[in-house]
Amino acid sequence: MIVESPRATRPRVAATVPRAEAIEVRRTAEGLELELTGEWSVHEVAAIEAALAAVELASAPRIRIATQAITRLDLSGAWALSAFVRRARRAGSEVAFRGTPPDLLGLVDETLAGEAAAAPVPGPPSGEPRDRALVAIGRYAVSWGHDLMRGCAFLGRACVTFLASLGRPGRLRPISVVRHVYDTGITAMPIVALIAFLISVILAYLSAQQLRGLGADIYVVDLVTIGVLRELGVLLTAIIVAGRSGSAYAAELGSMRLNEEVDALTASGADPIELLIVPRLLGLAIALPLLTILADLIGLSGGALLCRYLLDMPLSQYVNRVNESISATTFWVGIIKAPVFALIIAFAGCYRGMQVRGSARVLGHLVTVAVVQAIFMVILADALFAVLFMKLKI
């Protein structure tokens, strides 16, 4: 008769204290007699393994195992016992059971029969450490190049699709574009306004501290005005939007990919680039300049507030000074950058989102990449603009 473990009639407790004894060992003239007792279940495996490891196999030519006193045996317990029996046989002992060995033991042996000796984990790459480093650098460079080429191809397709749909404005998906303007623009207004205000306050405070000693208080206005209009307004807005909307684009498109929604679109004859990508690019290209104007306005207001209360400068004097300090191009130099930044952010988000394949981890990784690359490229583009404007003497 097989040892049938009585069913647990109450819910088992997850973490039981490991008991000292799962085995009673008796030494006889011929070898060992093992009497297995108690619960041999998955919750006891750690204790059982320890007890089995403590059994002295040396000088035990015969081992007899009795399993009748086990109150509960499950697959994990049987696995531990089976591993022990194999170890004992390898050590040269003769193992026998008193009575019939439990059924589950047979199941374990049957399942593990023909077990591959090799572990499924691939070994480390071979070769000299120096060569391996070179190979890694080479691989990285090649994959980087491929990535760049695929990115260009993607950008090219988006541009061609956009230009092709210019002929038929209906294909520009105006409703979808408006939705993206709302999601990336309108809903971003509070945070953009708050950040612009705080930055202008910081800028005014910092410059007031330095310039007051020189008696050049009035130049605080110049610094805030030109700083906000030319650089900080658009740059900070772009960075906020990259964090907000670049990640949203990548995550949205990425989960659509995981869900095979993009494949479904393609299969139905629709062009995902036209339907998903172009409206996002357009939406952000509209929203970001508008946000920049808002940031400029709030930034100048913040400067006015601080000049009024920190430097006791009347508002009329502030406005006059603003008018004197800016030239005709100051505002446009800032705002012209906004659509460029918008395209960079939207493109990074869309491209990385469409690259998602396979798993949730890939999605997380590519969303991170999208935001980091968007911010990096925005700042790089800003630097290039600065050089360009200097050469043009604007």
Added chain:
Amino acid sequence: MEAVVEVRGLVNRFGSQLVHDGLDMRVAEDEVFGIVGGSGSGKSVLLRTILGLQRPVAGTVRIRGRDITHLSEAQLRPIKAGYGVAFQAGALYSGLTVLENVQLPMIEHLRLPAEALEGLALLKIRLVGLPEDAAGKYPAQLSGGMVKRAAVARALALDPQLLFLDEPTSGLDPVSAAAFDDLVLYLQQHLKLTIVMITHDLDSIFRTCNRVGVIVDRRMQTDTLEGIVQHPNPWIQAYFHGERARARLGAPHGA
């Protein structure tokens, strides 16, 4: 004999939509119990309620005699360690390999040395009929049938006595589905499992189930396989005596 799963007077409601209205269900030891019902009849809601993922409006759900409807997350934990669930689409963690997927419940509930973790996980993977090299693969690299098997391997990680399967053969070709039915029977016989299975697959029902519960009109009609096909309810009649079921019952075509 005490029931493994016992649901009494279950009521579930979403807004004004009544899903279950006094549903009773009883699953005995060593049974393979099939849950059948039309689309939208509340099979998945029932399963979610039994698993404690959702609290019912009224009624009790007992697992091995213990009512789980009012237990806290912490109190549910040991009960959850006592059963395994294989979800419909596998629900394997996509960022982990099959081996790591199977190991995760063990790491959460047990304190085991690394070799034992690996050995036990590989045993479960082989037990459900997956090749050893599947252990190192990610879910995205597996076929549909392999994902279902891997989900069962993970459900068996803590050697539960009770196994829930949600549409285990959906999306499989007939050959793979039949092989999966064999696996269910094999596991039930060798591990003495009690299995609760939601299914639409008539082949599966006739091959594996001892008893069947059909959800009709927000309640459950339960009977043995032989009994349920004789049930007078029109939906049950249509289900078991439709064009697609006839061949299995041995009724002559068109009779």
